[in-house]
Amino acid sequence: MALALLLILPLTVPIGAMYWDLFIYFDAANRIFAGQVPGVDFFTPVGPLGYWLFALVERIFPSGQPLLLAQWSLFIVTGPLIGLVLADVDKRSRALALALLGPFLVFQLLPFNVTPFYSFPSVDGFGIYNRQLTEILYVLAAALIFAASRRVILAVVVGTMLALFLTKVTGFFAGGLLCVVALAARRIDLRLSLLAAAAFVAVLAVLEVSLGVVSAYVGDIVALLGMNEGSLLPRFLQAASIHFAVFGPLSALMLALLVIDGPDIADAARTLLRAPGWASLARLVDRPVVWLAAATFAALFVETQNTGGQGFIFLWPMLLMAWTRRGAIAGTRLGLVAILIAACSLPYFIEVTTRAARAFVGQMKYERLASDHLGQLGQVAQRPEIIQHARVMKKIYEDHPATYEAVAKAGELPNFTLYTEPDFQLTWLMAVDEAVGAIKAFETANDVRFGTIMNLNFVNPFPWLLQRQAPRLIAIGADPYRAVPDPDADVLAAVGDTDLILYPRCPITGANDTLRSFYEAALRAKTKISLSPCWDAYVDPAVAAKTF
Incomplete structure (x- = not known):
């Protein structure tokens, strides 16, 4: 009880x-x-x-x-x-x-x-x-x-x-x-x-x-x-x-x-x-x-x-x-x-x-993460200075993508323990919140609705947050080095049929680039657009044409 x-x-x-x-x-x-x-x-x-x-x-x-x-x-x-x-x-x-x-x-x-x-x-x-x-x-x-x-x-x-x-x-x-x-x-x-x-x-x-x-x-x-x-x-x-x-x-x-x-x-x-x-x-x-x-x-x-x-x-x-x-x-x-x-x-x-x-004691002085579109995913808190650090890093990722792209091409992360740090987890949630808002704005402005959504990232929360569908056959918990099999024809077909495929840029990482390379054959039929400062998207060419 x-x-x-x-x-x-x-x-x-x-x-x-x-x-x-x-x-x-x-x-x-x-x-x-x-x-x-x-x-x-x-x-x-x-x-x-x-x-x-x-x-x-x-x-x-x-x-x-x-x-x-x-x-x-x-x-x-x-x-x-x-x-x-x-x-x-x-x-x-x-x-x-x-x-x-x-x-x-x-x-x-x-x-x-x-x-x-x-x-x-x-x-x-x-x-x-x-x-x-x-x-x-x-x-x-x-x-x-x-x-x-x-x-x-x-x-x-x-x-x-x-x-x-x-x-x-x-x-x-x-x-x-x-x-x-x-x-x-x-x-x-x-x-x-x-x-x-x-x-x-x-x-x-x-x-x-x-x-x-x-x-x-x-x-x-x-x-x-x-x-x-x-x-x-x-x-x-x-x-x-x-x-x-x-x-x-x-x-x-x-x-x-x-x-x-x-x-x-x-x-x-x-x-x-x-x-x-x-x-x-x-x-x-x-x-x-x-x-x-x-x-x-x-x-x-x-x-x-x-x-x-x-x-x-x-x-x-x-x-x-x-x-x-x-x-x-x-x-x-x-x-x-x-x-x-x-x-x-x-x-x-x-x-x-x-x-x-x-x-329990520490959280009494913590600040809840502010968000507009995260729902349950946003029920987290952290020290105010760490949340501020996450905001600053998100802005740096947006303004200096070439730096982090170079780090990714060298086969490294911006920080060796990047994923273990709560400020990265907060930055990632802030970027997800931004993406959901951008998707809704794009759909409204272009009179389109993305029925299936995929994320070229470790986690794909967007179908849940937007009440849409995730493509069948795609791996969840997409660690490309340990938990994503090489895609076969059925998987590539499912990716090709996906309405919206997101690519995160805050920050650009080698893991996300590797995931993108896995599905490159299916992405060739898509058109890449800039959805927001932190997100590129692959969409049907007819949808992309509406934005020009």
């Missing part, structure tokens, strides 16, 4: 690094409302679930702050499932149920990543997919370790594995690893595994028959793998270094548990070798050090793809397991285990809650 009330209110949040990632959801929602299916009718960087949830919640709360809509929409999935787990655990231990609930609520409610990219108080409009993965994995881990009811475990395994698959496939593989450990540890048996697999396949079969979304999604995954080839080892090392504040203590905790539990592990291994079987395998596997090792690897694997999110938060149930199964450990050893568990769990909790508190 509290969240619903907050989504009814036109709240603002302090805009942060790479905030424009959030606007991918509006592009997707606009397409979904028009009857398009993610993966089938447009290329997506991840699975369809997050877009479907956002579209649903956006329809219910049309004035909600966009980031809160995206962050809290996952409650539709995780809320009922964690409720099942907590109700089951609460029958045995209220304290344990609350210990599982507290961290889940903190990370699910607060739209912050565990690694900051900007020093001023602000929210994180990027890494949303990765946050969703770890929040779903948290529910799965809690069920596999602490739930006793077979029905609860079955429901949670099916629900979370479907959600992981339909959100991002790396999370699905991470969840699969946890399920394999649970099977070996006899937390789930073969019959329950088969039931879960059958239910999983049945749901996907329904989605495939009714929408064709599963095969399209798999095709998108294959295409993305082809665009992101490379060794995984450097990515594992990068993820470990970025998250060393937790990875380091985790490694120390696993080493300590391995030493403390060493004799029993050795005895269990000898028993397994002498008498192989499920019981002896479970005795070897079902222990905190094994669960922690598997979950740590799973977390690193998730972070190898698009580092950013909430990292290792789903290891909290494993840390609770290490404490509740401390057994005869006492004295110095118990103190060491307690300190290491705290060192593993507190950094993320402190980082997220501290950043949330700073953002």
Whole structure:
């Protein structure tokens, strides 16, 4: 009820690094409302679930702050499932149920990543997919370790594995690893595994028959793998270094548990070798050090793809397991285990809650972005001097395009961390506001209406803002270096049929030039016009003739 009330209110949040990632959801929602299916009718960087949830919640709360809509929409999935787990655990231990609930609520409610990219108080409009993965994995881990009811475990395994698959496939593989450990540890048996697999396949079969979304999604995954080839080892090392504040203590905790539990592990291994079987395998596997090792690897694997999110938060149930199964450990050893568990769990909790508190307090002195045409997209705020800086930079981009064109041709950005800076995100929103006004003025002056609109940029918010259509088959979240396949004849035909294609100039960047080159064959039939100081446009020659 509290969240619903907050989504009814036109709240603002302090805009942060790479905030424009959030606007991918509006592009997707606009397409979904028009009857398009993610993966089938447009290329997506991840699975369809997050877009479907956002579209649903956006329809219910049309004035909600966009980031809160995206962050809290996952409650539709995780809320009922964690409720099942907590109700089951609460029958045995209220304290344990609350210990599982507290961290889940903190990370699910607060739209912050565990690694900051900007020093001023602000929210994180990027890494949303990765946050969703770890929040779903948290529910799965809690069920596999602490739930006793077979029905609860079955429901949670099916629900979370479907959600992981339909959100991002790396999370699905991470969840699969946890399920394999649970099977070996006899937390789930073969019959329950088969039931879960059958239910999983049945749901996907329904989605495939009714929408064709599963095969399209798999095709998108294959295409993305082809665009992101490379060794995984450097990515594992990068993820470990970025998250060393937790990875380091985790490694120390696993080493300590391995030493403390060493004799029993050795005895269990000898028993397994002498008498192989499920019981002896479970005795070897079902222990905190094994669960922690598997979950740590799973977390690193998730972070190898698009580092950013909430990292290792789903290891909290494993840390609770290490404490509740401390057994005869006492004295110095118990103190060491307690300190290491705290060192593993507190950094993320402190980082997220501290950043949330700073953002809440800081926004009291922030200024809301003024706009005429941004609607929900403009529900952001920032320090007045940063907003002023954004205005000044927009004017400089307008007056000195040759400078930034030279920078783009050199393969560089005006600033190496350009997209992480809120002033750029504000400049971009100001330019979008300008473009919407210019499009409306152009249509009025020339008695024309652009039914389909495309943007040669990372994000295309214009169909949403103008209540128009986006062209089919075009990638959303258009990062030309990682997430835009080479266009085929159908894609080029869709681009050629688009009424208005925008090209941003504030600033000119290599990424936008690369996108334009992708679709150059379709743009040849268009005429380029100057729509506003920050925007060129490609339109039908007959429309361009009206302006002369």
